[in-house]
Amino acid sequence: MTEDYTWTSIKDKNFVGHIDFVNINGTEIKINETVTFDTGNYGIFVTQEVYNAIIGSLPDDSLKKNHLISYDSIKDKSVTVGIYGKNYSVPLKAFFGPECDPGVKYCAITVYVNRAGNWGSSFHRFLNLALNYDNGSYIGIAGWKPSNTNDIVAF
Incomplete structure (x- = not known):
């Protein structure tokens, strides 16, 4: 960037996205719903049917009934989520x-x-959020890219 800029926090602001599906351990869970991505809380609120499918797709753990799961059973696993027809791995x-x-x-399960x-x-x-720089009226989503730096990284 060659000109001054100002960062604007999205904390406690909400935006929406259409989630097509979530794939956990090879099980595709149909969501097909426009949801609010809420920056003010951690919870993931879904229907009973989606909840049952998500919890059932998590690795087997004796503490799932207590809304907990061992860190070791999930530490290196990822899921695929379809948002607006594009797939992202998180x-x-x-x-x-x-x-x-x-x-x-x-770890505490945050699905309710x-x-x-x-x-x-x-x-x-x-998910990495990106603004449409040309007119600033759109917010976009880019795939997650792990980094051990505070520098801006390519999506």
């Missing part, structure tokens, strides 16, 4: 709370039953 950690990192034994169609930041923290 870590399976997208369905768990922010404390789900190396060093913890169990509620008809709200609201997907919180536990999920979309792994």
Whole structure:
């Protein structure tokens, strides 16, 4: 960039996206719903049918009934999500709370039953958001690319 710019936080702002499906461990779960990507909470709120499919597709763990799963069973796994007809790969950690990192034994599942169609930041923290620079009226999604730097990375 060659001119001044200003960052604007999207914290506590919401945007929408149409989720076609989520594929976990080879099981494709049809969502086919426009949901709110809510930046103000971590929860992922889905119908009972989608909830059952997501929980059932997670690795077997004796603590699933307590809304927990061992970190070791999900640490290297990813899921595919279809948003507006494009597929994105995100870590399976997208369905768990922010404390789900190396060093913890169990991770809290952040998927709940509620008809709200609201997907919180536990999920979309792994999507890169991009603004349409030409007119600024569009927000876009780019695939997650892990990086160990604070520098801007290519999508």
